[in-house]
């Protein structure tokens with residue numbers, strides 16, 4: 001199945017054409033606050049490189065969040081638009097799964113701003129629980145309690161160097177674990193914070 | 201003009217998710233608008249993050265419904281026109297991205313449209329625009345006098361120095377406890393009112409600019425004065441006084457502009473053009489200008505919708521105006 005993978009929720013923009021379990025083409029670049037300007041050209045480039053006509057697309061795997069609110073809506077707008085006009089299947093995964101890739105056992109975290117992170121434990125290659133919001137102190141406590149646990153993601157928030165798994169492994173682990181969306185109209189981002197907090 | 205074209209138009213600049221299919225620049229095949237007004241009413245105004253969330257919830261439904269109603273296929277479309285700005289950035293992003301996605305998948309040209317151009321070209325559904333023209337643009341976000349020498353040539357002669365006229369209505373409606381949106385509420389209440397209160401007239405530095413914030417403060421002062429004097433406020437009379445003062449300001453500046461530019465047509469545009477008293481007073485004022493045609497947009501095309509973006513987009517398309525994949529939404533886009 002010709003599958004487009006898209007993640008626009010993080011500082012990096014990730015777009016890949018994937019078929020039969022292997023990555024045919026990939027664009028992975030720094031796109032802080034410029035996801036919406038870069039994403040369509042990235043998709044165009046990926047398809048050109050893969051020599052796929054746009055209409056040969058059969059499925060999209062997208063990260064549903066958590067991450068930047070504006071960011072997650074970018075991939076989702078593309079996916080919902082395409083699924084409205086063509087017979088394209090949608091599957092969702094999470095940004096944390098992408099960062100953790102197929103790591104057996106780890107804690108993965110993503111900047112949620114305001115000294116907080118989106119985080120989750122990973123067991124046997126997948127999220128052991130739903131992503132949650134942690135304060136930096138909470139993450140540091142987890143760090144101190146589990147000295148042998150590997151941490152992945154935006155580690156600069158806890159005073160270490162950022163650490164990301166191999167992006168290709170991340171994409172493939174997401175595709176393996178993605179969940180089919182049956183009703184594309186009710187698909188919404190994983191915000192984790194309620195919009196009440198953004199009243200003004 | 202009236203070149204043959206089929207335009208798919210997308211507008212998401214504020215709180216309506218809207219997609220339309222427009223044939224030959226002035227025939228509406230479909231015009232689907234999903235309004236968020238009920239949600240924003242609960243907040244007393246448009247909340248940007250909430251608006252973005254509702255757009256992403258609505259976009260696929262609106263697209264499918266609009267396509268089905270138009271009975272066309274995306275392959276038959278000549279171009280995708282979209283509102284590039286101005287507006288709420290998070291809201292604009294959704295429409296811009298949906299447009300780029302369709303343009304990529306179906307290999308169609310992208311035509312960027314300024315939201316105000318859309319409001320002006322809403323008049324194409326009732327008249328053939330005659331240039332040069334002068335547009336009075338009045339909405340929740342804009343109050344502008346726009347001179348157009350020809351198609352898609354815009355010169356802003358005057359603009360508001362503070363609040364937009366629709367914004368002034370909303371704020372005054374809030375202090376008068378009339379709910380949101382304020383325009384229709386004040387317009388309806390003013391019909392039962394008459395001359396009682398006097399509100400000060402506005403002065404602006406530039407003769408064609410507008411200002412409404414002084415008027416809003418004057419309304420507040422008046423309410424407080426009545427409270428202090430323990431007199432019961434006649435809300436209908438206050439609504440009347442406010443509305444007449446706003447319209448005096450709008451029509452005075454329009455008159456001044458007509459002394460400066462020679463035009464064949466005056467067009468009204470924007471959400472506030474639904475105001476019944478504005479329509480009445482503008483029509484009677486324009487009777488003094490027998491050589492200048494007046495166009496007032498149909499009521500269905502006064503508030504934000506995608507049909508108007510399609511009408512403007514059809515003209516922009518034939519003019520060769522294009523966007524590409526790197527084109528981004530612009531919250532403060534200039535006309």
Ligand SMILES: [Zn+2]
Nearest residue numbers: 315339471504
């Ligand atoms: Zn508008």
